[in-house]
Structures are given as structure tokens and as C-alpha cells.
Amino acid sequence: xxxxTAHAPQTIFVPTKTIPVKAILPWAIFGGLxxxxxxxxxxxxxxxxxxxxxxxxxxxxHDGRHLLGFPxx
Numbered sequence: 489x490x491x492x493t494a495h496a497p498q499t500i501f502v503p504t505k506t507i508p509v510k511a512i513l514p515w516a517i518f519g520g521l522x523x524x525x526x527x528x529x530x531x532x533x534x535x536x537x538x539x540x541x542x543x544x545x546x547x548x549x550h551d552g553r554h555l556l557g558f559p560x561x
Contacts, residue, residue: 530549531553
């Protein structure tokens with residue numbers, strides 16, 4: 489009686505390329521700026537600090553505001 493053992497497939501190493509920080513930095517700044525703008529409109533765009541008059545922006549992000557836990561009433 490012989491026991492057969494399964495062999496793991498041979499691991500192939502693929503060289504990875506590194507992305508230089510100079511290539512990532514502009515996109516990281518752009519993404520961070522977009523996130524900050526979205527955060528402003530969701531959290532602060534109402535009352536004394538509002539950039540736009542009326543409640544258009546407030547009503548547009550109203551449900552998202554509640555979903556994220558920000559009170560707005």
C-alpha cells in the first residue's frame with residue numbers, strides 16, 4: 489500500500505514595478521481635494537458658512553448627511 493502525496497505547484501515570482509512618488513502625488517492631492525470638497529458640502533454647506541444661497545445643496549445631500557450621522561435639523 490503506497491500513499492500518494494500532492495505536491496504544491498511551483499511558485500513563480502514576477503518582478504513588480506514600483507510607482508514613483510512623483511507620479512502618485514498629483515493624483516493624491518487631487519483626490520484629497522475632491523474628498524475635502526465633498527466633505528464640506530455634506531457637513532457644512534448650510535447656515536452662516538454656506539457658499540450658495542437657498543437650500544438647494546442642503547436638500548441635494550440631505551439623505552447622505554443622515555446616512556453619515558450628521559444632524560441637519
